[in-house]
Amino acid sequence: MELWFTEKQTSALQLSCRVKEVILHKESAHQEIAVLDTEPFGKTLALDGFIQVTLLDEYIYHEMIAHVPMVTHGDPRNVLIIGGGDGGSVREVLKHPGVEEVILVEIDSEVIEVCRRYFPETARFLDDPRVKVYTEDGREYLNHRPGEYDVIIVDSTEPTGPAAALFSRDFFRVSFRGLRENGVMVSQTESPFYNRSLLHSSCAYTRELFPCCLVYMAPVPSYPGGLWSFTLGSKSSHPCGDEVKSRAARVENCGYYSPEVHVSSFNLSPPFLT
Amino acid sequence: MELWFTEKQTSALQLSCRVKEVILHKESAHQEIAVLDTEPFGKTLALDGFIQVTLLDEYIYHEMIAHVPMVTHGDPRNVLIIGGGDGGSVREVLKHPGVEEVILVEIDSEVIEVCRRYFPETARFLDDPRVKVYTEDGREYLNHRPGEYDVIIVDSTEPTGPAAALFSRDFFRVSFRGLRENGVMVSQTESPFYNRSLLHSSCAYTRELFPCCLVYMAPVPSYPGGLWSFTLGSKSSHPCGDEVKSRAARVENCGYYSPEVHVSSFNLSPPFLT
Numbered sequence: 059m060e061l062w063f064t065e066k067q068t069s070a071l072q073l074s075c076r077v078k079e080v081i082l083h084k085e086s087a088h089q090e091i092a093v094l095d096t097e098p099f100g101k102t103l104a105l106d107g108f109i110q111v112t113l114l115d116e117y118i119y120h121e122m123i124a125h126v127p128m129v130t131h132g133d134p135r136n137v138l139i140i141g142g143g144d145g146g147s148v149r150e151v152l153k154h155p156g157v158e159e160v161i162l163v164e165i166d167s168e169v170i171e172v173c174r175r176y177f178p179e180t181a182r183f184l185d186d187p188r189v190k191v192y193t194e195d196g197r198e199y200l201n202h203r204p205g206e207y208d209v210i211i212v213d214s215t216e217p218t219g220p221a222a223a224l225f226s227r228d229f230f231r232v233s234f235r236g237l238r239e240n241g242v243m244v245s246q247t248e249s250p251f252y253n254r255s256l257l258h259s260s261c262a263y264t265r266e267l268f269p270c271c272l273v274y275m276a277p278v279p280s281y282p283g284g285l286w287s288f289t290l291g292s293k294s295s296h297p298c299g300d301e302v303k304s305r306a307a308r309v310e311n312c313g314y315y316s317p318e319v320h321v322s323s324f325n326l327s328p329p330f331l332t
Numbered sequence: 333m334e335l336w337f338t339e340k341q342t343s344a345l346q347l348s349c350r351v352k353e354v355i356l357h358k359e360s361a362h363q364e365i366a367v368l369d370t371e372p373f374g375k376t377l378a379l380d381g382f383i384q385v386t387l388l389d390e391y392i393y394h395e396m397i398a399h400v401p402m403v404t405h406g407d408p409r410n411v412l413i414i415g416g417g418d419g420g421s422v423r424e425v426l427k428h429p430g431v432e433e434v435i436l437v438e439i440d441s442e443v444i445e446v447c448r449r450y451f452p453e454t455a456r457f458l459d460d461p462r463v464k465v466y467t468e469d470g471r472e473y474l475n476h477r478p479g480e481y482d483v484i485i486v487d488s489t490e491p492t493g494p495a496a497a498l499f500s501r502d503f504f505r506v507s508f509r510g511l512r513e514n515g516v517m518v519s520q521t522e523s524p525f526y527n528r529s530l531l532h533s534s535c536a537y538t539r540e541l542f543p544c545c546l547v548y549m550a551p552v553p554s555y556p557g558g559l560w561s562f563t564l565g566s567k568s569s570h571p572c573g574d575e576v577k578s579r580a581a582r583v584e585n586c587g588y589y590s591p592e593v594h595v596s597s598f599n600l601s602p603p604f605l606t
Contacts, residue, residue, distance in 0.1 A: 062346075064348075068372060069350075069371075070349055070350035070370070070371030070372045071347070071348070071349050071350070071371075071372045072336075072347070072348040072349075073345070073346070073347055073348075074338075074345070074346040074347075074348065075344060075345050075346075076343075076344035076345070096344070097343075097344030097345075098342060098344045098345045098526070114525070115525075249553075251388070251389075251553045252372070252553075275551070277549070277551065277557075277559040277600070279523075279525045279526075279556075279557035279558060279559065282553075283551075283553035283558050284551065284553060284557050284558010284559050285551040285553065285558050285559070316599075318599035319599055319600065321596075321599075322595075322596030322597075322599035322600060323596075325590075325592035325593055325595075325596035326551070326593065326596060
């Protein structure tokens with residue numbers, strides 16, 4: 059038998075990968091959860107039919123969503139991650155020795171349970187004593203905590219599912235207010251080729267609030283178009299400032315992130331934004 | 333009716349896009365040629381079932397395969413393109429005002445005819461008076477012309493079709509010999525995720541011959557994995573040398589290529605090669 063998983067990336071574009079085994083398939087209160095062993099990507103988490111995590115390339119996505127804002131800030135101690143129930147962003151944040159507390163707010167407790175069971179590569183870092191996990195709505199959590207965080211990482215699913223509110227102007231405002239005075243925020247903002255309007259609106263909301271807003275990109279072959287955008291807002295430090303390269307060089311055990319990648323990833327964006 | 337084109341990117345990975353119209357579908361002496369109007373990519377050329385050119389992203393591929401070696405050389409006058417019957421690489425090479433002659437050697441005359449008819453966006457540049465088009469085997473052509481070219485661009489199809497010989501050690505040797513003493517060669521070397529062995533062997537062959545061999549990357553969403561590799565060999569100039577940025581700034585009318593992109597595209601490769 060040939061078994062194929064097909065992701066409907068847009069109404070006119072589909073990616074299909076051969077499946078060795080359907081490890082889990084269930085409905086949570088928020089979304090459809092599937093854990094697949096796929097031939098091209100290895101173990102794969104799909105939510106509502108969209109690939110979120112694969113063992114082939116999750117390190118690129120997680121290193122880039124975490125280290126770029128962390129290094130831009132320079133001395134982050136309190137970090138908030140919205141979404142990211144797989145734990146990959148937590149793993150990367152914990153590579154920064156100055157971090158005192160990581161709060162993960164994931165709306166779907168079943169995503170966390172599934173990842174703890176099937177993705178120890180990322181989810182075991184949720185058990186680190188510096189990490190606190192809350193299963194509630196990210197906007198609600200953040201709304202009551204102004205000025206508490208050095209870095210906020212919005213590691214969400216697609217804007218069509220439970221994460222829709224995380225791409226609203228209101229949520230960017232709440233995040234800005236949740237940051238300390240030198241705070242840095244980053245959001246995953248989808249494909250620059252296939253969801254340019256979301257990237258544009260996220261940039262516009264970030265620019266209204268932060269003195270510095272820049273977009274950077276990373277290759278993630280299991281995601282639509284293979285190139286992923288991240289929108290960064292910084293209250294103070296410039297993400298490509300003079301000290302960034304030496305700070306980036308201190309981040310260890312990365313497969314993709316490096317000082318050169320940090321700076322170069324910002325140079326890939328302008329053409330897609332014009 | 334829903335019509336979908338499916339590219340078998342690997343034995344376990346397929347990309348499918350909705351087709352508005354099958355404009356042309358024929359067999360040449362060398363391969364199957366299809367021209368499709370697709371929803372996500374616009375007009376699309378597929379050879380043997382693999383997407384070669386789409387109006388969405390051909391500019392990224394062609395700018396990157398042409399300008400990086402041209403700017404690295406600094407003063408290219410005689411340029412040889414192997415493959416590239418669509419004319420996109422020719423279009424980009426002609427943006428360099430010092431170019432005196434561009435030789436295009438495409439094995440399949442029907443690809444050129446089809447592109448002249450359906451892809452004027454790229455193929456009309458084949459009519460430029462500085463361009464000579466030959467329809468023959470690229471290796472044979474080059475074998476009789478030692479030391480004639482400043483830049484050789486190997487703009488081939490997949491290694492499974494008529495282009496297989498263009499990825500052999502022998503062909504890299506013939507190309508090296510075809511270059512002048514400051515010559516620069518570049519080959520498209522497929523996906524760094526899904527065809528790493530081809531990238532490795534191409535690098536090895538290039539390194540055996542050229543004092544400088546470097547790989548650079550560009551995002552091409554219609555190609556497998558969305559990230560494409562190019563392997564560059566240079567007899568003299570370093571592709572990220574001091575003068576490169578000012579030379580790159582003189583290349584006009586680009587949608588993706590820029591001085592920053594030129595340098596950054598080399599920084600995306602090391603992790604994939606280790």
